[in-house]
Amino acid sequence: MTVYGRLDSTGEIHVHGIVAGEINAPKVTLWPDGYVEGKIMAGEAHIHGHLRGRAIARMVVIGASATIEGQVFHHKIDMAKGAHIDARFPWRPVNYFEQLDQQLQQIR
Amino acid sequence: MARFMRTEKGSEQTSSEPKKDMTTAEPAPVQQLDAVRRGDQGAEPSIISASLKVTGDLESDAEIRLDGRVEGDVRGKDVTIGEGANITGSIYGETVNVAGMVEGKIEARTVVVGKTAHITGEIIHKSLQIEAGAYIDGHCRPEFGKNDTKSESPKPTGPAKQPEIKAAEKPTGATGGTGTAGI
Numbered sequence: 001m002t003v004y005g006r007l008d009s010t011g012e013i014h015v016h017g018i019v020a021g022e023i024n025a026p027k028v029t030l031w032p033d034g035y036v037e038g039k040i041m042a043g044e045a046h047i048h049g050h051l052r053g054r055a056i057a058r059m060v061v062i063g064a065s066a067t068i069e070g071q072v073f074h075h076k077i078d079m080a081k082g083a084h085i086d087a088r089f090p091w092r093p094v095n096y097f098e099q100l101d102q103q104l105q106q107i108r
Numbered sequence: 109m110a111r112f113m114r115t116e117k118g119s120e121q122t123s124s125e126p127k128k129d130m131t132t133a134e135p136a137p138v139q140q141l142d143a144v145r146r147g148d149q150g151a152e153p154s155i156i157s158a159s160l161k162v163t164g165d166l167e168s169d170a171e172i173r174l175d176g177r178v179e180g181d182v183r184g185k186d187v188t189i190g191e192g193a194n195i196t197g198s199i200y201g202e203t204v205n206v207a208g209m210v211e212g213k214i215e216a217r218t219v220v221v222g223k224t225a226h227i228t229g230e231i232i233h234k235s236l237q238i239e240a241g242a243y244i245d246g247h248c249r250p251e252f253g254k255n256d257t258k259s260e261s262p263k264p265t266g267p268a269k270q271p272e273i274k275a276a277e278k279p280t281g282a283t284g285g286t287g288t289a290g291i
Contacts, residue, residue, distance in 0.1 A: 001154035001172060005164010005180055009157075017154065021164055108161075 008108045015049065024104050028057075032065045041104055043097075058097040154184075158192050165197075172201075174208070187216070191224050198229075217252050 001017040009025040015034035028042040034049035041056045048063035056073040064082035071088045075097055079085070153171035156162060160176040165183070172184035177194045187201040193208030200215050207222040212229045219233040223241035230247040238244065 001166060001168035001170075001184075003162060003164060003166050005162060007160060007162050009160040009176075011157065011159035013160065016152075017168070025160075 010108050024107055030066075032063075041100070043101065056100065058094070058101075156193075158190075181212075189225075191222075215252065 003017070003019045004021060006022040007013060007019065007024065011025065012027045012029070013023055013025040015023070015028070015030045015036060017034060019034075019036045020038055022039045022041070023036065024041045026043045027046075028040050028044070029046040030036055030040070030049040030051060032048045035052075036049070037052045039054045039056070040047075040051065043057060044059045044061075045055050045057035046061045046063070047055065047066045047068060049065070050067040052069045054071045054073070055068075058075045060072055060074040060077045062068065062072075062077070062079040062083050062085075064080040066080075067084040068087045071090065073090050073092050073096075075092060075094055077089065153173050154166075154168050156166075156172070156174045156176045156178065158175045162176065162178045163180060165180045166172065166178065168184040170184065171186040171188070172182060173188045173190065174182065174193045174195060175190035176192075179196045181197045181200070182195065183200045185201055186203045186205075187199055188205045189195060189199070189208040189210060191207045195209065196211045198213040198215065199210065202216060203218045203220070204214055204216040205220045205222070206214070206225040206227060208224070209226040210229065213232065214227065214229065215232040217233070218235045219231055219237070221227065221231075221236070221238040221242045221244065223239040225239075225242040225244070227242070227244045228246060230249065231244070232249050232252050234250060234252040236248055236250070
């Protein structure tokens with residue numbers, strides 16, 4: 001399935017298809033068969049698929065099958081060997097994510 | 109397009125999160141990714157669970173099950189609107205099953221309206237079934253496929269050309285869904 005637009009969830013989001021737009025959830029998993037063009041905003045982001053755009057998450061896990069083009073804002077990060085990365089990884093302090101989280105929760 | 113999200117069954121799947129170590133997820137061959145983009149993958153249903161709110165359009169050439177809130181158009185083959193679902197926008201498909209709330213047009217060859225359905229908007233169909241108790245406020249016209257085919261569900265065309273990547277963009281719609289279901 002393809003989603004054009006934004007996804008807001010109070011639960012988890014698993015992406016196996018295509019999302020062109022914004023994702024906002026406490027936990028987002030982009031699976032190897034998924035593709036996101038746009039922005040992922042999450043407490044925890046697991047990226048195993050193709051991301052083109054931004055990920056903003058306190059904890060980011062990048063799998064070996066991931067392809068990332070863009071920027072990954074993080075506080076903690078775990079990256080597997082073999083991932084295809086063409087990205088910047090700006091570190092941000094915890095309070096940056098706490099503030100963001102409050103804003104995101106209102107949207108969710 | 110394969111599936112956007114999947115659960116083993118149904119929507120309220122708080123415990124359906126993958127327990128395995130994320131770093132062990134199998135790698136995706138490039139062809140597989142391409143296949144997904146072309147939309148010729150298997151027909152697993154795409155599920156929008158009750159805790160999810162979508163602002164924008166959904167497209168699939170397989171099955172879509174909606175239990176959450178959607179503000180935008182939905183295009184699929186088999187579209188099922190669950191009881192708690194709330195759709196504001198048009199729905200296009202071959203078969204559309206409605207048990208939830210729809211505000212907008214429904215256009216499908218076969219439309220099945222359940223007793224819990226609440227529909228505001230016209231229904232364009234070839235075959236229509238309505239269960240006693242359903243609320244329908246709108247025109248039901250047996251004109252599916254009669255006028256121009258442009259309103260029939262078009263095929264998804266791969267990844268979007270230019271998604272919005274605006275920061276701190278506030279949604280204009282209603283508040284998010286409730287519940288804590290995984291998707």
